[in-house]
Amino acid sequence: MHIPDGYIPLEQAAVYWIIAILFIARSIKWARKDLNENMIPLFGVLAAGMFVLQTINIAANLLIPVPMLTGVSWHVVGATLAAIIFASPWAAVLLITLVLAVQSLFGDGGITAMGANILNMGIIAGFIGYYSYIGLSKLSIKRPIAIFTGAWLSMILPAIALAFELWFAGTFPLKQGALLMGTFQGVAGIGEGLITVIVFGAIIKARPDIVEEDAPQKVSTIKVAAAGIVALFGLAIAAPFLTSSNPDGLGQTANVVLKHEINSAITPLFSSYSIPGMGEMGKVAAIVIGFAAIIAVWFVAAKILKKGST
Amino acid sequence: MHMSITEFERETYRKSPIHRIDGRIKILMTLAIIVYAVALPRMDSLDLIKLGLLEIYLIILMMFARLEFSYLAMRFAIALPFGLGIAAFQPFVRQPFIQDFTILYTLPLGIEVSREGALFGVIIFAKFLVCISAVILLSSTIPMSELVSSARRLGLPKELALLFTMMVRYLFVFWNMLGRIRTAQKTRCFEIWNKNVPRKWTLEQIGYTISSLFVRSYEQGERTYQSMLCRGYNADAHVYVGRKKITAPDIFIFTLTIAIIAAAQVRVV
Structure with a gap:
């Protein structure tokens, strides 16, 4: 998962670094101000612990007993864990950045590519993991399931982001990359999810005072919704590049059953998810427009319902 | 390896x-x-x-x-x-x-x-x-500590310098702690690759190892932070690096x- 030096061109690496620096600066501000005390030294020590716990290699066939996976191992990242315990994704950004910086000294991940690595494993993983957990908890889903889902997403989405980064860099084809890294991280994510649930349970028993249990109630729904919308927009932009040009399962079945009647009967606004004459950008635009339309309809419906209730 | x-x-x-x-x-x-x-x-x-x-x-x-x-x-x-x-x-x-x-x-x-x-x-x-x-x-x-102080001399922001100083100082402590946990597990015949025990149990043991490391490093962090406060640590404090x-x-x-x-x-x- 750690991108080494040389696999991302310098100008792209610089862009990732700039994003990473903005987030790191904010996370330091969080450690200094948002926690009631200036807890910076504590996080330095905790980062050392995080580094060490990432050195525990766990066999992949512990999760899925396939002989092919013998010898393959993964380790816990802990971005979601840190974010949930300190009730802030900034904790994940800060801790993972420190861990990645020291790992790069051991040759695990590059110096120029560190910005991209921080973006994937700290920022994307921390925010997605944390807000999935909060969002699911708000929907009154049981805590272990919410934690598991958050941790699993925090492994698989960075892998997809990594596939995109290597594709932008021209280093690895997108679909194969997403499939390869997505599969591996999807499996490792199951482990990450289970371990995060176990560790969270153990920590809440040992030190209930450090865990902010009521975080799901405290965080405003608007914040969670905003995070969700940003994530969905990201996926909407990514989706057309990942989908193949073959008709999807539903379309194919419809074709077989209705023998193209469906096409003549209904003329969609944007045929096959694209706007003519805009190529790949058109697909992105079509999905974004569609998505915006759904949100607009949703808001209008909510307003009408609200008016009706008062 | x-x-x-x-x-x-x-x-x-x-x-x-x-x-x-x-x-x-x-x-x-x-x-x-x-x-x-x-x-x-x-x-x-x-x-x-x-x-x-x-x-x-x-x-x-x-x-x-x-x-x-x-x-x-x-x-x-x-x-x-x-x-x-x-x-x-x-x-x-x-x-x-x-x-x-x-x-x-x-x-x-x-x-x-x-x-x-x-x-x-x-x-x-x-x-x-x-x-x-x-x-x-x-x-x-x-040495890692020297690396951090050199980076500080080159203009690494003081907060990051402090974070890295603390991290590098305790890296070896927790490394040895993990070693001790592993030795203790080994004496009880725990083997991470062992297929003869239920997988759930193995996963739980790994989870406990990780939570133990996490809690211990958090507590070490608390102790260190408190002793620094006793010695007058505040937001303006920074890691001292001598001229070279x-x-x-x-x-x-x-x-x-x-x-x-x-x-x-x-x-x-």
């Missing part, structure tokens, strides 16, 4: 001309080499000569640093696999930025090996090798590195 971080750190306390060079100079040298290697164009066979020159220079520096061969081999063996894997894929895929492909061989299942893909694979691997060599040289010739003079050998080695990069660029083109 497991190597203790204490073994890594031991190498940094050797005595050699390279170990004596100022930390700031070593950081800047490493960055210069890495940025130069990464910035080379991605499809140019001349890159290989330039990168080769840099690699030879780095190997010479490693020899001057009196680093042991077995140690270096181990360091490279740990660092290489992921990058090597991606580079090895290159001959089989069509890079989007290359227009014409010359097919060298066609393997069964219609897999084609292209000359351009292979060249690109070799170039990114060479870049990766040079960068890794530079990082290994840096991290084997400078840059000596003539430092300037020499820095100039030499820049000259070699310049020579690679000018001579080869």
Whole structure:
């Protein structure tokens, strides 16, 4: 998962670094101000612990007993864990950045590519993991399931982001990359999810005072919704590049059953998810427009319902 | 292929001309080499000569640093696999930025090996090798605490310097703690790869190890933080780093590195 030096061109690496620096600066501000005390030294020590716990290699066939996976191992990242315990994704950004910086000294991940690595494993993983957990908890889903889902997403989405980064860099084809890294991280994510649930349970028993249990109630729904919308927009932009040009399962079945009647009967606004004459950008635009339309309809419906209730 | 971080750190306390060079100079040298290697164009066979020159220079520096061969081999063996894997894929895929492909061989299942893909694979691997060599040289010739204080002298923000100072100081404590946990588990016949026990149980044990490490490091952090408060730590506090003079050998080695990069660029083109 750690991108080494040389696999991302310098100008792209610089862009990732700039994003990473903005987030790191904010996370330091969080450690200094948002926690009631200036807890910076504590996080330095905790980062050392995080580094060490990432050195525990766990066999992949512990999760899925396939002989092919013998010898393959993964380790816990802990971005979601840190974010949930300190009730802030900034904790994940800060801790993972420190861990990645020291790992790069051991040759695990590059110096120029560190910005991209921080973006994937700290920022994307921390925010997605944390807000999935909060969002699911708000929907009154049981805590272990919410934690598991958050941790699993925090492994698989960075892998997809990594596939995109290597594709932008021209280093690895997108679909194969997403499939390869997505599969591996999807499996490792199951482990990450289970371990995060176990560790969270153990920590809440040992030190209930450090865990902010009521975080799901405290965080405003608007914040969670905003995070969700940003994530969905990201996926909407990514989706057309990942989908193949073959008709999807539903379309194919419809074709077989209705023998193209469906096409003549209904003329969609944007045929096959694209706007003519805009190529790949058109697909992105079509999905974004569609998505915006759904949100607009949703808001209008909510307003009408609200008016009706008062 | 497991190597203790204490073994890594031991190498940094050797005595050699390279170990004596100022930390700031070593950081800047490493960055210069890495940025130069990464910035080379991605499809140019001349890159290989330039990168080769840099690699030879780095190997010479490693020899001057009196680093042991077995140690270096181990360091490279740990660092290489992921990058090597991606580079090895290159001959089989069509890079989007290359227009014409010359097919060298066609393997069964219609897999084609292209000359351009292979060249690109070799170039990114060479870049990766040079960068890794530079990082290994840096991290084997400078203790971690010295690295942080040198970075501080180069203008690392004080908060980050404090974070890294604390982290580096406790890295070895927790490394040994994990070692003790592992030894304790071993005496109870716990084996992470053991297939004769339920998987759920093994996973739980790993979870407990991790939570124990997490809680212990948090508590250590609390203790450290509180004792720092007792000694007057506040938001304006920063890590003190004394002044250190840059000596003539430092300037020499820095100039030499820049000259070699310049020579690679000018001579080869």
